[in-house]
Amino acid sequence: MPFDITQSMPFIGNTLYGALRENCGVEWEAYVGHRFVRELGAGTLAKPEFLAWMVQDYLYLVHYTRAYALLVYKSSTLESMRSAATIVHGLLHEEMSLHRKMLAAEGITAAQLEQAPETLETLAYGRYILDRAQAGDELDLVVTLSACLAGYGEIGLRLAADPGTKFEGNPYLDWIKTYSGPIYIGLVKEGLERMEDLAQTHGGTARFPLLLAQFRQAVQLEAAFWNAGRSALAMQA
Amino acid sequence: MPFDITQSMPFIGNTLYGALRENCGVEWEAYVGHRFVRELGAGTLAKPEFLAWMVQDYLYLVHYTRAYALLVYKSSTLESMRSAATIVHGLLHEEMSLHRKMLAAEGITAAQLEQAPETLETLAYGRYILDRAQAGDELDLVVTLSACLAGYGEIGLRLAADPGTKFEGNPYLDWIKTYSGPIYIGLVKEGLERMEDLAQTHGGTARFPLLLAQFRQAVQLEAAFWNAGRSALAMQA
Amino acid sequence: MPFDITQSMPFIGNTLYGALRENCGVEWEAYVGHRFVRELGAGTLAKPEFLAWMVQDYLYLVHYTRAYALLVYKSSTLESMRSAATIVHGLLHEEMSLHRKMLAAEGITAAQLEQAPETLETLAYGRYILDRAQAGDELDLVVTLSACLAGYGEIGLRLAADPGTKFEGNPYLDWIKTYSGPIYIGLVKEGLERMEDLAQTHGGTARFPLLLAQFRQAVQLEAAFWNAGRSALAMQA
Amino acid sequence: MPFDITQSMPFIGNTLYGALRENCGVEWEAYVGHRFVRELGAGTLAKPEFLAWMVQDYLYLVHYTRAYALLVYKSSTLESMRSAATIVHGLLHEEMSLHRKMLAAEGITAAQLEQAPETLETLAYGRYILDRAQAGDELDLVVTLSACLAGYGEIGLRLAADPGTKFEGNPYLDWIKTYSGPIYIGLVKEGLERMEDLAQTHGGTARFPLLLAQFRQAVQLEAAFWNAGRSALAMQA
Numbered sequence: 001m002p003f004d005i006t007q008s009m010p011f012i013g014n015t016l017y018g019a020l021r022e023n024c025g026v027e028w029e030a031y032v033g034h035r036f037v038r039e040l041g042a043g044t045l046a047k048p049e050f051l052a053w054m055v056q057d058y059l060y061l062v063h064y065t066r067a068y069a070l071l072v073y074k075s076s077t078l079e080s081m082r083s084a085a086t087i088v089h090g091l092l093h094e095e096m097s098l099h100r101k102m103l104a105a106e107g108i109t110a111a112q113l114e115q116a117p118e119t120l121e122t123l124a125y126g127r128y129i130l131d132r133a134q135a136g137d138e139l140d141l142v143v144t145l146s147a148c149l150a151g152y153g154e155i156g157l158r159l160a161a162d163p164g165t166k167f168e169g170n171p172y173l174d175w176i177k178t179y180s181g182p183i184y185i186g187l188v189k190e191g192l193e194r195m196e197d198l199a200q201t202h203g204g205t206a207r208f209p210l211l212l213a214q215f216r217q218a219v220q221l222e223a224a225f226w227n228a229g230r231s232a233l234a235m236q237a
Numbered sequence: 238m239p240f241d242i243t244q245s246m247p248f249i250g251n252t253l254y255g256a257l258r259e260n261c262g263v264e265w266e267a268y269v270g271h272r273f274v275r276e277l278g279a280g281t282l283a284k285p286e287f288l289a290w291m292v293q294d295y296l297y298l299v300h301y302t303r304a305y306a307l308l309v310y311k312s313s314t315l316e317s318m319r320s321a322a323t324i325v326h327g328l329l330h331e332e333m334s335l336h337r338k339m340l341a342a343e344g345i346t347a348a349q350l351e352q353a354p355e356t357l358e359t360l361a362y363g364r365y366i367l368d369r370a371q372a373g374d375e376l377d378l379v380v381t382l383s384a385c386l387a388g389y390g391e392i393g394l395r396l397a398a399d400p401g402t403k404f405e406g407n408p409y410l411d412w413i414k415t416y417s418g419p420i421y422i423g424l425v426k427e428g429l430e431r432m433e434d435l436a437q438t439h440g441g442t443a444r445f446p447l448l449l450a451q452f453r454q455a456v457q458l459e460a461a462f463w464n465a466g467r468s469a470l471a472m473q474a
Numbered sequence: 475m476p477f478d479i480t481q482s483m484p485f486i487g488n489t490l491y492g493a494l495r496e497n498c499g500v501e502w503e504a505y506v507g508h509r510f511v512r513e514l515g516a517g518t519l520a521k522p523e524f525l526a527w528m529v530q531d532y533l534y535l536v537h538y539t540r541a542y543a544l545l546v547y548k549s550s551t552l553e554s555m556r557s558a559a560t561i562v563h564g565l566l567h568e569e570m571s572l573h574r575k576m577l578a579a580e581g582i583t584a585a586q587l588e589q590a591p592e593t594l595e596t597l598a599y600g601r602y603i604l605d606r607a608q609a610g611d612e613l614d615l616v617v618t619l620s621a622c623l624a625g626y627g628e629i630g631l632r633l634a635a636d637p638g639t640k641f642e643g644n645p646y647l648d649w650i651k652t653y654s655g656p657i658y659i660g661l662v663k664e665g666l667e668r669m670e671d672l673a674q675t676h677g678g679t680a681r682f683p684l685l686l687a688q689f690r691q692a693v694q695l696e697a698a699f700w701n702a703g704r705s706a707l708a709m710q711a
Numbered sequence: 712m713p714f715d716i717t718q719s720m721p722f723i724g725n726t727l728y729g730a731l732r733e734n735c736g737v738e739w740e741a742y743v744g745h746r747f748v749r750e751l752g753a754g755t756l757a758k759p760e761f762l763a764w765m766v767q768d769y770l771y772l773v774h775y776t777r778a779y780a781l782l783v784y785k786s787s788t789l790e791s792m793r794s795a796a797t798i799v800h801g802l803l804h805e806e807m808s809l810h811r812k813m814l815a816a817e818g819i820t821a822a823q824l825e826q827a828p829e830t831l832e833t834l835a836y837g838r839y840i841l842d843r844a845q846a847g848d849e850l851d852l853v854v855t856l857s858a859c860l861a862g863y864g865e866i867g868l869r870l871a872a873d874p875g876t877k878f879e880g881n882p883y884l885d886w887i888k889t890y891s892g893p894i895y896i897g898l899v900k901e902g903l904e905r906m907e908d909l910a911q912t913h914g915g916t917a918r919f920p921l922l923l924a925q926f927r928q929a930v931q932l933e934a935a936f937w938n939a940g941r942s943a944l945a946m947q948a
Binding site: 299302303306307309310315318319322323325326329330333351 | 773776777780781783784789792793796797799800803804807825
């Protein structure tokens with residue numbers, strides 16, 4: 001039985017996000033069904049690749065946070081400013097701390113983290129988001145960020161529902177649980193609801209082709225980013 | 238016989254610009270029918286006020302040019318980039334030179350011009366445009382700039398058509414001729430056509446309330462800007 | 475005995491901020507010694523003017539917050555990002571709430587607040603800051619914001635130390651206490667220390683003339699902003 | 712006899728650019744001595760790779776132009792605005808036309824060009840420049856762009872002076888002549904002189920470590936960009 005997004009994320013319904021995802025078929029599958037994701041689920045992903053990827057994910061988060069800071073700046077209502085500021089705060093004070101702790105437990109210090117060079121995948125994705133964030137309006141920004149926000153939730157739910165996923169003894173079980181868990185899925189729901197509100201006031205339907213082009217580019221960069229760990233290891237070799 | 242915009246600028250027709258202008262009634266009249274404009278037409282405007290205003294207009298042009306530079310950066314097509322770059326080039330190499338020459342003929346040197354302090358009206362309008370330019374997308378930017386671009390054409394045409402306008406011996410006749418002349422009106426037509434194209438691809442109708450709010454603010458700042466000459470003279474006193 | 479900044483804010487010492495303030499003599503006095511400030515201290519400021527000013531101050535805070543969001547985006551270290559994000563959070567969740575509560579107690583609702591039109595003073599100052607924030611680097615941004623941050627602390631301390639200040643029965647005593655109190659002065663100290671660190675790594679001394687020009691403009695806009703209440707009342711009349 | 716930059720570009724002398732290049736030894740050599748460059752000189756570079764690279768170079772130029780548009784916006788003097796606007800104009804109306812003509816002669820239409828997907832190398836480099844352009848001040852921007860501007864001149868001069876370069880029958884001779892010719896070297900000289908002026912007013916020496924970090928990243932991305940042709944061919948396969 002294939003994965004059914006309408007059951008797992010019923011809140012997508014008839015939204016702009018649903019239409020973007022639907023129209024991104026091939027690229028979307030390349031992202032959510034990437035080899036890295038399948039190996040995470042099977043528990044067979046090589047540890048050094050996972051750690052190298054986590055370091056790049058940490059470096060990416062810096063720019064993801066900067067993009068949400070631009071959302072505070074670009075918001076047209078106080079409520080949107082507050083919502084984006086809460087995300088910035090959470091990223092800086094919680095999500096990045098979790099990454100640091102997890103990597104510290106594996107012997108990677110904060111100083112090593114800050115000095116790690118970015119791979120091409122990390123540079124391309126982080127800076128692409130920031131360019132869309134500065135060049136477009138708040139809807140452009142939120143659409144570009146949604147590939148990451150909602151995609152990780154879908155990947156988590158897919159892995160959690162997949163009979164091929166190894167649960168016992170899988171070293172990446174925490175990762176799967178985080179992104180399939182109710183807290184993260186709640187954040188996805190909230191984020192997509194805000195995006196839908198923006199779509200209503202900012203001409204989401206009328207701008208669909210332009211929004212789709214940048215959503216598709218973000219999805220392609222997400223797919224490429226799964227290779228960031230291998231690229232980082234190759235740079236060190 | 239009142240001024241009829243549909244006759245003077247038939248290209249406005251059923252455009253986004255037409256709807257914005259229409260919905261800005263009171264503020265629009267305060268802008269295009271300002272005391273400064275009426276005195277220009279009657280030729281009774283005090284010369285020192287006109288010169289002080291021209292200096293502020295020159296300082297404003299710096300920021301107006303910076304806004305068009307942001308339009309190059311924000312454009313989603315090469316054709317839009319080229320069009321905006323041509324405007325930037327024209328502003329820096331022609332329009333600003335004309336201001337400098339005209340003011341030099343009145344004894345105001347380039348050095349004096351650069352050092353002239355900006356009035357509140359100049360600061361508020363120039364920086365408001367730049368903020369909308371950075372925070373919004375290219376449609377937000379072009380809508381905000383249209384109050385200036387098309388409003389000056391309308392003012393030129395109104396004065397040219399007004400039986401109360403003094404033509405013989407009016408020291409401001411050049412100004413009236415410039416903004417009512419076919420070259421400037423051609424630029425207005427071209428600019429509004431580009432804006433209408435953007436409105437089609439960027440959800441102009443769906444975003445109308447938000448676009449109207451920033452258009453109205455720009456119109457109010459245009460009206461206020463007619464007082465920039467008096468404010469500058471008061472600062473010197 | 476005149477006010478001695480080296481005693482009240484010993485942490486200024488030999489900093490970039492100290493040099494900027496020192497080189498801004500006339501404009502600085504026009505700011506910290508403005509009629510509005512003197513009437514606050516004497517308790518003679520008309521209540522309607524104060525309330526109208528508070529509404530404008532609230533509208534200004536929206537753009538001040540957006541400037542700090544840009545500081546998160548522009549920061550070159552994680553520590554600076556975190557510090558700026560904490561300020562954004564505090565402004566949105568505390569300082570603006572305090573304004574709303576205070577104004578609500580005077581019968582001004584949140585809806586009235588959001589719809590209040592901005593005066594020229596508010597537009598000019600808020601958007602000037604945002605333009606410097608986008609056009610410059612993090613040092614340009616922090617220098618521009620320091621006129622507000624540290625100036626209010628100095629005004630608070632001056633009023634608290636001034637024998638002419640009325641303490642008993644002064645309706646504005648809370649305002650004076652807030653800005654002269656240890657919590658606010660601690661924030662000023664922390665902000666200026668961060669600015670000094672930035673000055674060291676970002677060429678503060680070598681860029682002094684350019685930094686001074688924008689600091690002076692910010693100080694002039696602060697002085698003008700004390701008139702925002704009167705301007706708002708005039709707009710309503 | 713090794714290549715001597717002080718003879719070929721005597722105007723570098725004791726400039727900020729000279730210090731940046733000097734401190735970037737390993738990365739600089741990886742850039743100017745890349746396999747792609749050597750094959751260009753030897754005339755052995757495979758035509759399909761060269762054409763695929765030219766297409767990516769064209770896509771990169773769009774973002775390079777956008778960065779110079781931001782320089783117009785960020786400039787602190789009218790002269791700098793004019794200089795940057797002239798570059799924007801030249802890129803849009805000349806350099807990009809030359810690329811289109813050259814590629815059209817090889818059967819690649821304008822429509823194919825606009826629709827060509829960007830490689831990771833192109834995305835990473837173009838958007839990295841734009842992020843530094845928006846986050847920093849005009850000196851940050853100009854330093855980041857100088858890796859491209861001056862590096863291509865150095866590569867041209869190196870190839871022109873290299874006894875190993877094939878001149879007769881080399882299909883890439885035009886490319887070598889363009890970047891080693893007096894027109895391009897004149898542009899490099901002018902650009903570096905402007906950068907040195909900016910370094911004087913904007914604290915170039917005092918900010919050296921930060922400027923070096925972003926210059927080095929740009930140089931690494933230039934080196935990586937020589938692989939953009941191969942990456943593009945791999946994407947098509």
